[in-house]
Amino acid sequence: MSTAQTQREHVATILHALENPGGIEHAVIERSWRRCIDRYGLDPTAPSPPRYVPDRTLREHQDQADALIQVARAGVEQLYRQITSLDYVVLLTDARGIAVQFLGSNSAQREHQRTGLYLGADWSEEHAGTCAVGTCIQEQVPLTCHHSDHFSAHHIQLTCTAAPVFDPDGQLLAVLDISAYRSPESKASQTFALQVVKHYARMIEDAFFLQRYSGYHIVCLDRSREFVQINRRYLIAIEEDGTLVAANTAGRKLLRHHELPLPGPGEARPFRAWNIQDLIDAEIGDVLDTQHYGDDRVRAFRTHRHHELHFATLIEPQRRRAPTGETRRQDSSLAPLETLADDDPAMRDTLTRAARLRNEPINILVIGETGTGKERIARALHDSSRRHDKPFVAINCAAMPESLIESELFGYEPGSFTGASSKGMKGLIAQADGGTLFLDEIGDMPLQLQTRLLRVLAEEEVLPIGASRPLKVDLRVVAATHRDLRGLIESGDFREDLFYRLNGASLRLPPLRERADKGYLIRRLFKELQTERGESQSRLRGDTMSALLAYPWPGNIRELHNALRYALATHEGNEVVVGDLPEECISGHLAHPAAQPRSSLDRLAVGYPALARGEDPLHDALRKHHWNISAVARELGLSRPTIYRRMKRLGIVPPHQQDAP
Known part of the structure; x- marks a missing residue:
């Protein structure tokens, strides 16, 4: 059957049903069809394509749904993983039917946009006619709108299943929807889809309730x-x-x-x-x-x-009552450790052991990937211990030149070697007397210096270069490494006796991608960087937070720190939007990890639908605004540096520069 014939039959079915009330199986669909004609004045003989709101309007809707988007993110992503193999997409719309969150395969992006299954689409019944989202908003019940249930013939190839999400006052908060443009003819094939969507809508609703009344x-x-x-x-x-x-x-x-x-x-x-x-x-x-x-x-x-x-x-309530007496003093001393994590089980276990060890006279080995915060936990151990008013001296064994590391560590007497200062120098180990010596990347320390360090730890004294008498030192050593020290021992590159001197106790830091408290870390680092910059007005928008949470962070906390610093440096106004993040952080935003965009322009199109419409949308936007970069950035929701980078990559040159030599 041709498309035109199918549409004619669909229109005839609608008109017959409205002339003969009660003639169709589902009363909800019949009521919606009647609203489409009587209330909205829609014409079933003139199907219209999907309606997208402008990008600025979309951002306004996302801002208003910001709290919900942050709570719903995990549920939406988990739902998508459940149904992605069946070629569904997931939409989260606000109470007015605007899609404020979207997950779908990037390989079918054009089809998503053509059918309206995309970010920024308006699925209100007033504009889209009978559909799962719009009719769910009107009826406030879970439902499936399958094929010819849709009012508009433009949508009759779709199957859409939606469930309402209510706020704690019983008001409609959002609609969760899964849709596909290929499915079996029978509506019964969507029975399981309806149960899944209802389940996840309830999960999101309850998570929002628990956060609101925590x-x-x-x-x-x-x-x-x-x-x-x-x-x-x-x-x-x-x-x-x-x-x-x-x-x-x-x-x-x-x-x-x-x-x-x-x-x-x-x-x-x-x-x-x-x-x-x-x-x-x-x-x-x-x-x-x-x-x-x-x-x-x-x-x-x-x-x-x-x-x-x-x-x-x-x-029980999450709010904490102010402790008194000894408890207050003890909690205050643990504050440097407590701020390192929130509710991640592995980190809480590590910090609990760190708290017990902070005043013990044993050396500690911190193990973790590069960038996981090994120096930060070493400093927190020092700041929470009885040594907190004494020096904390940090040494990166991998960064220090081998020719200088011995003199830097142990110091030297005046005139002990060519080029030595006439006043001599107190070594870093001696400078840490009474406090904490932090040896980062201990696995990269040369073997001959490992021998001298072992003597320092065994005899608690250090002999500067050229000195005849050793100096007594009282210090606690915290060493850190991302390398397999036992493997280095087997290969002869690390002394076994030094390993046991350093490894009085070990603390293992999980990589950022495995941590359950990424949201807490993002907010904490963002606030720290704001304080450092002397500003407090900026905020991370909900979709920006979603992008940060979705990124795998191969560089761990160090990479997160750099990304937030970059975003604060490039953003405009009082909000950090997705486009203000480094490109690698944007690549996974709003697209499932298994279906990453293939190019930078594809990645931009996934996050910003306005850039996906037309052959050269960025060029069109630049011409529209007479090459005013600030105006283009505002329209597209990007920062100016991002626009300049896109222009450079796509070879777009402003007219006034085209004739330059």
């Missing part, structure tokens, strides 16, 4: 003891006295079921008129003690009204 006690309820810790179906935020603050969608349904009348969306919130004790037969002390009850930290309660058995666990 400062409160959150009671998690479920009908199953075995699944309450995992499922957390009903979430209810409460004050210390049990007063209800908010509940997730399932929690609000539970409260209504038990005759605690709550409002619909947009009505005044009466939560604080109720107490958790109005729902379950328990004292508030029993509820707050749930986290310390039994081996599984789960407690059973019955509801007042229907005497239903529910199992509860408790998430």
Whole structure:
């Protein structure tokens, strides 16, 4: 059947259904078709192509959905990994139907744009007609809009499945959608897709709820003891006295079921008129003690009204009460270590051991890839120890010239060799007396110096070049390496006895790509760099944060530090946008890692749809703005240095420079 014939039959089906109400299987679709004609004045005989909002408007929608985008990122990416092999794309739209986040294969980019399955597309029912996103917004229920369910004949080859995401007040916050432009004819083929989207929409909604009310006690309820810790179906935020603050969608349904009348969306919130004790037969002390009850930290309660058995666990507030007395002093001393990580399990284990070792008279070996922060943890060990008011001396054994390393480490007496200072020099080891000596890249230290260092550590004294008497030194050594020291011992390049002198205890730092607290590190380093630059107004936009979180960081924290410094140096206004990041950080943004763009222009098109439309969009934008780089940068959401780099790569030369010699 030809495309034209298919479209004619589709129009006839719509008109017949509207003339004969109740004649189609799904009432939701019929109501939407009627709205398309009666309310929006859409014409099924004149299908229109997808509508994209301008880039500036898209950025405004992304800004307004910033908090959601940051929370939803992990869920959207996880959902995409589940369905990418089936040729679906994932869209997250705001409550007005604008796609503010997109994941899809870059190899099908043109098809995504042609069908509207792309960043910045307007899927509101008013513009797109009956579709999963727009109709979900109107009906506020999960649904599948399959092939001829769509109002516009332009979309009848698509299958789209969407689920609403509600905020803690019951207001529509966003819509999560998966779509494909090739699928079986039967709508039943999308049954599993509907369940998957509903599951991830609920995950995003609950994650947003947990973040919004992280400062409160959150009671998690479920009908199953075995699944309450995992499922957390009903979430209810409460004050210390049990007063209800908010509940997730399932929690609000539970409260209504038990005759605690709550409002619909947009009505005044009466939560604080109720107490958790109005729902379950328990004292508030029993509820707050749930986290310390039994081996599984789960407690059973019955509801007042229907005497239903529910199992509860408790998430305690993240806010920290100010400690007193000795605890305050101890926490203050640990602050340099505590700031190095947030909730990454490997780092928390490393920092817990570091805290226990910080005042012990043993040397420590720090192991980790280049750039993972080995010097930073060494300095934090020093700053949190009793030696904090003494020198911290750092030496990079790989960077120091071999001809100078002996004199730099051990010092020398006046006139001890040609070119020596007439006053002599105190070596770095002696300078660290009473404090901490940090030996970075210890695996690159020459063998002959390893022998002399071993003597220093064994006898706690150092002999400067040309001196007859050694100097006593009291120091703690923290050594670091990214190399396999045991392998170097086997090859004869590192002394085994020195290894055991240095390795009184070892601390291993995970690479940045494996850390669960990347968001914390990004925010902390960003704030540190702002302080260094004397500014505090700039912020990382949600899509920028997503790009930073998605990048694998082969250079670890050092590379992250450099990327943020670059972004702060090149950004304009009060926001750091994706285009302000170094190119390598942008390459994976909004595209799945398995489907990376093939060129710089492709990468730019993935993040900025305006650059993907037309044969030479950058050149068109430059002509449109009469070669005003600042204006072009604003329109495309990029920094001026990025525009200049694109121009250079594409061989675009401004008219006033074309005749230059």
